[in-house]
Amino acid sequence: MLASVDVGTQSIDSYNTSAGVEVVEALRAQAEDLRGARVLHINATPYGGGVAEILRSQIPLLRDLGIQADWKLITGDEAFFRVTKTIHNGLQGASRELATTEQETYLTYSTRNAQLLEEPYDVIVVHDPQPLALLHFRGKNAARWIWRCHIDTSEPNPQVWGFLRPYLSDYDAAVFTLQDFVPPDCQVHRIEMIPPAIDPESPKNIEIAPEFARRLLRWIGVDVDRPLVTQVSRFDPWKDPLGVIESYRRVKQAIPKLQLALVGSMALDDPEGWDIYHQILEASRTDREIHIFTNLTGVGNIEVNAVQRLSQVVIQKSIREGFGLVISEALWKGTPVVAGRAGGIPMQMREGGGFLVASVEEAADRILWLLEHPEEARELGKRGRELVRRQFLLTRLIADELRLYASLLGV
Ligand code: UDP
Numbered sequence: 001m002l003a004s005v006d007v008g009t010q011s012i013d014s015y016n017t018s019a020g021v022e023v024v025e026a027l028r029a030q031a032e033d034l035r036g037a038r039v040l041h042i043n044a045t046p047y048g049g050g051v052a053e054i055l056r057s058q059i060p061l062l063r064d065l066g067i068q069a070d071w072k073l074i075t076g077d078e079a080f081f082r083v084t085k086t087i088h089n090g091l092q093g094a095s096r097e098l099a100t101t102e103q104e105t106y107l108t109y110s111t112r113n114a115q116l117l118e119e120p121y122d123v124i125v126v127h128d129p130q131p132l133a134l135l136h137f138r139g140k141n142a143a144r145w146i147w148r149c150h151i152d153t154s155e156p157n158p159q160v161w162g163f164l165r166p167y168l169s170d171y172d173a174a175v176f177t178l179q180d181f182v183p184p185d186c187q188v189h190r191i192e193m194i195p196p197a198i199d200p201e202s203p204k205n206i207e208i209a210p211e212f213a214r215r216l217l218r219w220i221g222v223d224v225d226r227p228l229v230t231q232v233s234r235f236d237p238w239k240d241p242l243g244v245i246e247s248y249r250r251v252k253q254a255i256p257k258l259q260l261a262l263v264g265s266m267a268l269d270d271p272e273g274w275d276i277y278h279q280i281l282e283a284s285r286t287d288r289e290i291h292i293f294t295n296l297t298g299v300g301n302i303e304v305n306a307v308q309r310l311s312q313v314v315i316q317k318s319i320r321e322g323f324g325l326v327i328s329e330a331l332w333k334g335t336p337v338v339a340g341r342a343g344g345i346p347m348q349m350r351e352g353g354g355f356l357v358a359s360v361e362e363a364a365d366r367i368l369w370l371l372e373h374p375e376e377a378r379e380l381g382k383r384g385r386e387l388v389r390r391q392f393l394l395t396r397l398i399a400d401e402l403r404l405y406a407s408l409l410g411v
Contacts, residue, residue, distance in 0.1 A: 002072040002116045005046045010060035010201070012395075018200035019395040027395055030402050031065035033411045038068045040121040044084065044130035046073060048267025048295065049234055050196060050325045051127045051150055057199035057394055065398075070121075074113040074131045079105055081269045084130040090160030091129060091183075092152050092238060092320045097159040107133065110167075114138035123405050126171075130269060133167040140170055144408040147174045150196065151322040152343040153183040172408055177323050177344045192404055195344060197397035198328045198388070204301040205332055213306035220303055222291060223259060229367055230261040230311040232304055232326045233318075235276035240317040240340070243360050245283050245290065247317065250364035255371055258289070261307055265295040309333040312377065313354070313370045317363055318342045327353070328392040331384030336377045338366045348392060353384025 015024050039062060043051045055071050062069035076084070083102045090096060098106075114137035125146045126132060135145050147168060153161070153176070161183055168174065174188040177195050198205055214224045222228060229248060233239040241262055248260040262280060266273045277294070284290035293299035299307075308314055314330035316339040323344035330337050337354035339345045346356055355366040370377040 001118055002042070002074065002113065005055070005059075005071040005073060007056055007059045007071065010057075010064060012061055012064050014201050015393075015395050018389075019393050023395050023399075027399055027402075028065065030399060030406075031067065033406055034402060034409075035066040036068065037123065037405065037409065037411075038119075038121045039070070039123045039125070039405065040119075041069070041071045041125045041127065042074060042117075042131045042134065043071075043127035044074055044076070044081070045268040045270075048265040048270065050323065052267070053204075053325055054196055054199075054394075054397070055127075057202055058398060061394065061398060065402075072117070074109070074134070075116075076109045076113075076130075076269075078271055080109045081130075082271055085270060085272050087129045087160055087164065088151060089238075090157035091164075093155045094157060097157065098163055103163055110134060111137045122409060125401075129164060132164060135170055136167045144172045144405075145170065146404065146408070147171045147188065149174060149176050149181065149322075152181055152320045154180050156183050173404060175404070178347070181322075181343070190408075192400075194397065194400040194404070195347065195392065196323045196325060197392045197394045198325055198332060199394045200332065202301065204305050205329060206305070208302070208305060208309065210310075213309050216303050216306040217310055220291070220293060220299060222261065222307075224310065226257045226259055227255060227371055228259045228261060228307075228311045229313045229315055229371075230263065230307050231315045231317065232263040232308065232329075233316065234267060234270060235264040235273045235280060236270070237272075237276060238318060238320045240319050241276065241280050242283055243317045243363070244315050245280070246360045247315065247363040247367060248290070249287075250360070251368045251371070252289075254368055258371075259291065260289065261291045261293060261311070263293045263299055263304060263307060304329075305333075308335055311335055312374070313338055313367050315363065315367065316340065316345065317357070317360075318345065321345050324348070328388045331381065332388045334378065334381040334385050336370050336381040337384065338363055338370065348387070349384060351383055351387045352380045353387065354380050 059071045110133035114134045127148045173190040175192045231244045252258045308330045314337045318340040321343035327348045341356040357363045
């Protein structure tokens with residue numbers, strides 16, 4: 001059997017305050033038609049990265065709404081995950097092609113994982129490219145299959161996309177974050193746009209008292225009396241951590257007391273993370289005010305919450321970005337953001353929230369401006385939060401997904 005991820009329990013009623021009573025009631029009513037439906041979500045890692053973040057919150061709520069939801073993981077060794085990272089990068093446009101042996105590795109593990117998927121389901125949601133070929137090797141049976149793509153596949157490497165595309169053809173639906181991300185010749189019968197969302201009740205996003213947040217930051221070594229800018233993301237070249245360091249260095253010339261925190265998690269399915277981590281350590285070796293934190297050194301959800309809350313500016317200097325949950329996470333805490341004009345980022349900042357940038361220079365200028373204009377910065381953060389409340393909370397994501405399940409099942 002595929003390994004299941006054990007998640008806690010949660011009541012949808014807990015979202016009355018953050019999302020609104022009407023939203024919660026509407027969701028309950030909507031879920032009635034799907035009561036008892038067996039829904040499986042499959043991905044490649046139980047922690048690290050946006051997909052795991054969403055599933056950890058979504059599965060307990062689906063269950064509370066009467067749906068028999070499960071979350072399972074495919075398995076693979078480092079060779080497999082190196083291949084799937086190459087596929088991930090290729091789908092986002094990297095020029096590196098897949099060697100024949102890499103294609104074989106992908107297909108061998110896909111076959112093996114397909115054999116491990118035993119139980120029957122009504123709806124199977126496959127996240128991202130790692131488990132994509134499961135349907136082909138398992139056979140559809142009575143289930144409806146959805147491919148949920150979280151990355152920017154607007155201009156994929158033709159060879160990598162050409163390899164994967166045939167494995168998509170039997171899917172009943174494909175879900176993207178933006179219309180622009182639908183790759184060329186995507187022949188899935190039904191294509192939907194559903195942007196991701198954050199969980200306002202998770203330890204990462206709940207309201208915490210400022211003094212508690214300050215104590216957490218002190219414990220991890222941040223000087224809470226000096227200005228702080230932060231980027232929270234996997235150590236990944238598309239997130240441009242070295243560009244963040246460069247931007248920070250420019251701003252520091254004007255504000256010598258400035259500190260930078262780079263918070264990066266290591267995901268099970270991302271072996272590239274370690275290479276980037278060592279590059280970052282090297283680039284920051286001479287500056288004690290650059291803090292590099294990882295989930296492996298005790299910087300987990302609650303610390304991320306505190307860092308996002310107490311930073312004067314959150315940076316997300318992505319070059320390519322599927323959605324970037326970290327944008328909504330920062331805005332939900334009222335913190336202004338300076339972010340790359342990439343993928344799903346602009347949609348989260350279209351009513352304020354901060355600035356979109358396209359270079360190190362621009363990022364540095366905007367960060368400096370926000371640091372020097374705290375009142376305007378607060379106002380931008382506040383407007384950003386309001387958009388997140390209306391459009392990027394988990395309740396909206398679940399409503400969109402339930403609509404799709406119901407439509408595919410014809411209920
Ligand atoms: N994250 C975290 N700790 C880290 C780095 C990232 O908890 O050290 C979380 C972050 O808060 C967000 C998710 O991982 O919830 C990253 O999602 P996003 O959509 O921004 O990017 P992805 O990793 O999916 O490309």
